[in-house]
Amino acid sequence: MPLRYGTFGFNSSESSFQNGQQQQKVVQRQGRNKCGYRSAIVSAGILSVIVLGALSAAAFFGGLSGFGLHTPDVFQEDRTLTVNDKKCKPGPAPLVIFSFDGFARAYLNRKMMKSFDFMAENGVKAEYMLPSFQSKTFPNHYTVATGLYPGFHGIVDARVYDSSINDTPTNVRDADQSAFYKYNGEPIWALFNRLNGGRVACFQFPGCVNYPDNKPDPLDPFHDHLSNRAVFDKVIEQIQKDDKSSSDLILVYLDEPDNTRHGTRENSSKIDLILHRLDINLQRFFATLKRLEKLECTNVIVLSDHGFMNVDRVVNLSKFGLPQNDFVITGVVTRVHENEETKTAKFLRDLPCDSQNNGFRTFSRRTLPPRLHYAVTKRAGDLLLLAEPGTILRNSEEIMKLQNLGSNHGWDYTIHEMQTIFFAMGPAFKKKTVISPFQNVELFNLFAELLGVEIPQNNGTLGALWSALQFPKKQRMDPFYENNRPIQKCSSPLEQASLFEQAKQHILGVFEEKFPIKFQDSEEMVCFEEIESDVHRVSTETGGVALIERSATVANQEESNVLLFNEPMTNEFRDKFWLPLQQKTREYRERFAKMGVITGTVDSHGDRYLYRVLHRCEDGKWDDDRWHCEDSTQTRTLAFLVPMKFADRNCLPPDELLFAYTARVKDIETISGLRFFIDQHKIPYEMTVKIKTNVTINLW
Known part of the structure; x- marks a missing residue:
């Protein structure tokens, strides 16, 4: 299904609305409700006390033999794998994706996941992975599957209201609610099957049963009836099939540790129990791959959808x-x-x-x-x-x-408790590699590249996860990086209230290659005006305007920014956001001495937005062009994006308000049509992508 373009790359208009067997569990689940709280919490607590009381410390911490599970040989031998390409069949390696629901990054501190240590030793792990907003199970699994934010793919929660489909809010987890999933985008399993004829198996992964086209086979719908061991048994059964009937892509969803954590707190021993069981089952999976001589030939990814926080x-x-x-x-x-x-x-x-x-x-x-x-x-x-x-x-x-x-999730992804995990190993991945944090919207492009699927348009950024791959298929998807179209001259001088009386406007016909921005390829007229040697103004026919301050100093800040804003702003916007932003920028100038600043406004679907991009060199060493860092890895950015029809109903302290309206550099590129840091001689493409997709967790 083609994607509709509009705000941030897609259409925000409302036309889109019209157009196994049961196994006994160690801990009995007490009714699952991912949107709220469990029933019978007291009885669950009593039962868990009985179960845990029956476990000896030796059984719990000493190999888990008390559960009838033993450490597989794969972890008792050499922990380092040697990939032998001659053993693997030609073409893309099979891909197995495990999702452990609600596996918070903080759980890694418990040092209980030997299987994760094994993956990190023989593959890649992320410092952490960020969910998308809101950090709930179905929205984030469908983001992982489509490469679209929940606001774009439409699965914004477990209950969704769409007047074009139902008269009341509907539980979109139900198997018969496929209409909600035809909103935007195509999940990876359907795309892979449709374009490549790939064989796909799906075990409980959210969305597999809901998306109406190109369904996986076998397909187990999302439900709460199978134990996690039973799910692993099904996966192991699938990978033991011969090459003619085995799956090229297997998606697996496990409802732990989410199911247990909802009814308890972070320090609960129940979490330890669940982590041990997940670890043993994942070890069992790797042991089976090794016995079948498929371990070196299979790409395996383990991820999660969100973290957790005590309520x-x-x-x-x-x-x-x-x-x-x-x-x-x-x-x-x-x-x-x-x-x-x-x-x-x-x-x-x-x-x-x-x-x-x-x-x-x-x-x-x-x-x-x-x-x-x-x-x-x-x-x-x-x-x-x-x-x-x-x-x-x-x-x-x-x-x-x-x-x-108990505990819950759903909060802003910038809250550190919402951070989650990403591990990967296999012939496509580097070894002993830790990659920088990223948001889960970037996973879809990785899956597509691993499977050899043509990558459709999505919210991810090609190259965001190349750092994880041994041999990425490096190519540029963004045509704006290749755009050398000269910028047209203005038919008449722009009206401007200049504070620099002596400065004469200079309209350039083209951008110099070294200049920090480019415009998208369009028929819109663009003017580039030199106000003084290090202050320039860029304006468009439709009212967009940007002020670029190279080698910005405290002395010229107020003058140059007044020069930009000869347009009206409300008193509330000025007092609550603009002046605090100016003050914060001044503080940064004084602290870092030298800083690049781009400030602008842009119209998008009837609303006007203010944006600002700050960048500096962490080591203080600037290139001779006074815009780039000598070492591109030292580049640090901080960006803001806020609607100018601003109404503050929260009375947040200034820093909290500014942080709320931080943004990625890519977000500003998407809404403005500008492209920043485009000189590939100064900043390699992969570093550019890293800079632009960086999610701000704290102000400087």
């Missing part, structure tokens, strides 16, 4: 006057779809501007930070309430009675 607070939204009905979908992120029954004007009018005491931040679709890539679809809701870390939102008194609040 310490529940906020009852009804006390703020929020209506209670099906169109108020509560959770860590509460989405309100306005209609006659859910008018929110009074709620917003009476809501205190105090997010910390309220327990949540309030945004409309228009004011939600663009970096979340969530509000481009009406499925996100008209009003969004984002719970503060460790807080969940409900619209009922019943939830307030729970004694055990």
Whole structure:
């Protein structure tokens, strides 16, 4: 299905809405509810005490023989693999993708996953992987499968409201809800089967049973009835088939440690138990591959969808006057779809501007930070309430009675507890390699490259994960990097209130190669004006404007930025965002002495956005062109992107507000049509991609 273009690369208009056997478990599950809390928490706690009490310390920590499981030979021998290409069949190696639901990066500190150590020794691991917003199971698994953010593929939560499909919000995890999955994009299993005729097996992986075309075979739908051991048994059965009937791509979903963590806390011994069982089953899988002499010939990836956080607070939204009905979908992120029954004007009018005491931040679709890539679809809701870390939102008194609040997920991916894992090994991957953090939207392109599939347009960036591969198929997907089209001269001088009376405007016909930006290939007229030697202004016919300050200093900051903003801004935007941004930029100039600054505005679908890109050299060593770093690996960027129709309903401290509206450099490129850091002689392509896709976790 072709993708629709628009805001951040895709169309945000509403036309898109029209157009095995049961095995006994060590810990009995007490009813799974990924959107809320479990029933019978007390009985689950009693049962776990009985089970854990029956386990001796030796059985628990000493090889797990008490579970009838033993350490496979693959870990008792030499831990280093030697790839022998002669043993492997020609063509792309089979790919097995395991997803361990809710495996927080912090669990690695427990040192319980020998299988992960084995993968890291013989392959690649990421420092950490970031989920997409919101950090829930189905949205993130479908992002992994399609390379699209949840706002683009449309699976924004487990319950989704789309008036063109259903009259009320619908649980999109159900197998019969395929209509919700034809919104945008094509999952990797369907693409691989359609284009390459690849054989695909899917065991419980979210979305496999829902996407209506080119379904995997065999196919086990997402459910809660199989134990994780039973799922591994099915995978092992599949890989033991001969080459004529085996699968080229196997996707596997395990519901742990998510299932256990929801009902407990981070320091619970139940988590240790679950990690041990996952580890032993993964060891068993590797041992089978080794016995079949397929270990060196199979690419294996283990990842997760999100991390976890203890819940310490529940906020009852009804006390703020929020209506209670099906169109108020509560959770860590509460989405309100306005209609006659859910008018929110009074709620917003009476809501205190105090997010910390309220327990949540309030945004409309228009004011939600663009970096979340969530509000481009009406499925996100008209009003969004984002719970503060460790807080969940409900619209009922019943939830307030729970004694055990357990743990949850769904918060902003920048919260470190939401960080998760990525491990990979096989003939395609480097060995003993740690790669930089990345967001899971980048995985799809990796899968496609491993499988030899033509890569369709998506939110990922080709090259983002080349650092993990031994022999990446290096190519440039972005035609703007290859665009040498001269920029047209202006038919008339641009109106400008210059503070530099003595400076004469100089309209250039082309960009010099060394200059830091380029424009996309379009018919739009572009003007490039030299205000002074290191201050330039770029303007477009449609009203876009950017100010580039090379070798920026404190002295010229106020003058040059006033020069840019001869357009109106609201008092609220000026006082709450613009002036704090100016002050923060001034602080950075004083701290780092030298810094590049690009500030601009751009229109997108009726809204005007302000952006700013700061960059500096970590070691303070600049190239002679005064724009690039001598060592490109020392380049550090910090970018901001904010709608100028700004309404602050949260009264955040200045730094928190600025951080909320940080963005990737690529986000600004996408919305503005500009391309930054384009000189491949100064910055290698892979480093450029790393700089542009970097997700800000903290302000400088």
